[in-house]
Amino acid sequence: MCRVLRVSRASFYRWRTPAEPSPRAARHAMLVDKVTTKYNECAGRAGRDQLARLLNADGIAVSESTVGAIMREISLRAVRARAWKTTTVQDPQANVA
Numbered sequence: 001m002c003r004v005l006r007v008s009r010a011s012f013y014r015w016r017t018p019a020e021p022s023p024r025a026a027r028h029a030m031l032v033d034k035v036t037t038k039y040n041e042c043a044g045r046a047g048r049d050q051l052a053r054l055l056n057a058d059g060i061a062v063s064e065s066t067v068g069a070i071m072r073e074i075s076l077r078a079v080r081a082r083a084w085k086t087t088t089v090q091d092p093q094a095n096v097a
Helices: 009-016 023-041 048-057 064-073
Strands: none
Touching: 023 048, 023 064, 048 064
16 A cells, blocks of 8 residues: 555554644643633633633642743733723812702
């Protein structure tokens, strides 16, 4: 079969049997899942530092930079709550309608 297809035997069997992911790739996939889950639990308000603290509290050792890289990779950004801003200056002597 390999002779007919003009491929090496090793290449044919590598193509035929899919390789299991490496431990690093498996951990990365697990971290992507955990970061996404924690991000959604926080309603998108948690940034990389807070997510890293939450994951470390759950027993998953991960750094802030790794969480930040994963967030960039899957396009997650923390949504900041805007500060409440007073738009008018009230006159204490004005009559209330």
